[in-house]
Amino acid sequence: MADETPDPAFRYEVSGADAAGVRRIVEATDFFTPAEVDVAVELVEERLARGDASGYHFVLADEDGRTVGYACYGPIACTVGSYDLFWIAVDPAVQGRGCGRRLLVEAEWLIARAGGRHIYIETSNRPQYVPTRGFYTACGYELAAVLPDFYNTGDDKVIYRKRLDVQPQPGE
Amino acid sequence: MADETPDPAFRYEVSGADAAGVRRIVEATDFFTPAEVDVAVELVEERLARGDASGYHFVLADEDGRTVGYACYGPIACTVGSYDLFWIAVDPAVQGRGCGRRLLVEAEWLIARAGGRHIYIETSNRPQYVPTRGFYTACGYELAAVLPDFYNTGDDKVIYRKRLDVQPQPGE
Numbered sequence: 001m002a003d004e005t006p007d008p009a010f011r012y013e014v015s016g017a018d019a020a021g022v023r024r025i026v027e028a029t030d031f032f033t034p035a036e037v038d039v040a041v042e043l044v045e046e047r048l049a050r051g052d053a054s055g056y057h058f059v060l061a062d063e064d065g066r067t068v069g070y071a072c073y074g075p076i077a078c079t080v081g082s083y084d085l086f087w088i089a090v091d092p093a094v095q096g097r098g099c100g101r102r103l104l105v106e107a108e109w110l111i112a113r114a115g116g117r118h119i120y121i122e123t124s125n126r127p128q129y130v131p132t133r134g135f136y137t138a139c140g141y142e143l144a145a146v147l148p149d150f151y152n153t154g155d156d157k158v159i160y161r162k163r164l165d166v167q168p169q170p171g172e
Numbered sequence: 173m174a175d176e177t178p179d180p181a182f183r184y185e186v187s188g189a190d191a192a193g194v195r196r197i198v199e200a201t202d203f204f205t206p207a208e209v210d211v212a213v214e215l216v217e218e219r220l221a222r223g224d225a226s227g228y229h230f231v232l233a234d235e236d237g238r239t240v241g242y243a244c245y246g247p248i249a250c251t252v253g254s255y256d257l258f259w260i261a262v263d264p265a266v267q268g269r270g271c272g273r274r275l276l277v278e279a280e281w282l283i284a285r286a287g288g289r290h291i292y293i294e295t296s297n298r299p300q301y302v303p304t305r306g307f308y309t310a311c312g313y314e315l316a317a318v319l320p321d322f323y324n325t326g327d328d329k330v331i332y333r334k335r336l337d338v339q340p341q342p343g344e
Contacts, residue, residue, distance in 0.1 A: 033250070035249070035250055036250050039249055039250060077207070077211055078205070078207055078208050078211060078323065079322060079323050079324065080323065080324040080325075081324070082322055082323070117321070117325070118321065118322065120319075144317075144319055145316075145317035145318075145319060145331070146317075147292075147316055147317060147331070147333070149289070149290065149335075149337075150251060150254055150290065151250065151251050151252065151254070152251065152252040152253070153252075153289070153337075159317070159319070161319070163321075165321075165325070
């Protein structure tokens with residue numbers, strides 16, 4: 001990229017302070033319900049308590065000593081090489097500068113290196129998530145399934161997938 | 173039913189002995205990998221350790237003082253009324269007498285009473301699971317999604333769903 005914005009620095013282990021940092025980022029997006037925010041924080045706490053056995057892996061992006069975004073992913077039990085991307089969130093103060101995409105590409109690289117074949121992302125089809133879904137599509141994810149009324153009446157679940165075991169087409 | 177087989181007695185709380193009982197039943201079906209058997213037992217242990225907070229609820233069927241089958245279900249986080257049926261297994265020694273269907277109907281009743289709208293069941297489309305999928309279809313579940321190569325290359329995930337918030341059609 002041509003701009004002068006420094007790339008955020010990635011790190012891969014959460015510390016006790018990240019529970020508050022993740023809560024701050026996820027709340028700042030204004031996208032998630034209080035219950036969803038609690039789940040995001042619980043995954044940090046699970047990682048802290050149980051390490052790799054938690055099944056939750058993190059990529060955190062720090063900029064000027066402050067965490068500005070993170071992704072959380074993990075292998076899906078009883079599969080060979082299928083992974084969930086559980087969360088990806090970027091502080092609105094730094095959005096639009098590619099941090100989310102860098103986080104996702106970094107997570108994909110780590111998943112591929114660990115033997116991942118597929119990455120799944122679940123989200124809602126509510127209008128609020130149009131930019132979210134556009135982001136996943138732009139990053140090479142394809143719509144794999146729709147489960148009508150899954151989250152609530154009128155609120156479908158959509159499942160996106162990226163295959164790491166096939167060659168990307170030109171232009172992807 | 174016209175036969176003289178006694179109905180199994182249901183219970184809803186697991187005890188320490190059920191970890192071994194669930195392992196025995198799940199292994200006896202000869203359907204599951206060792207990793208899957210471990211997951212089945214872990215859900216019992218989670219229930220024992222954390223109660224309702226585990227998110228795992230059980231229906232166990234006892235016959236002549238022996239547990240012969242069980243179902244494990246739970247609410248899906250961040251949804252209003254969507255539930256997963258995680259496990260349903262019946263000792264092969266008593267299969268074919270309706271125990272599985274009774275367990276499933278009992279779990280559905282409990283889910284509906286707790287405000288459930290949808291029940292989801294995930295399974296494999298491998299030929300081994302033809303009877304399993306036939307069982308779900310016969311019990312009113314519809315195929316909601318297929319995720320190719322999800323479990324492994326050539327081993328798709330299929331997602332079945334039953335809506336509890338719509339009137340069943342005649343004949344269902």
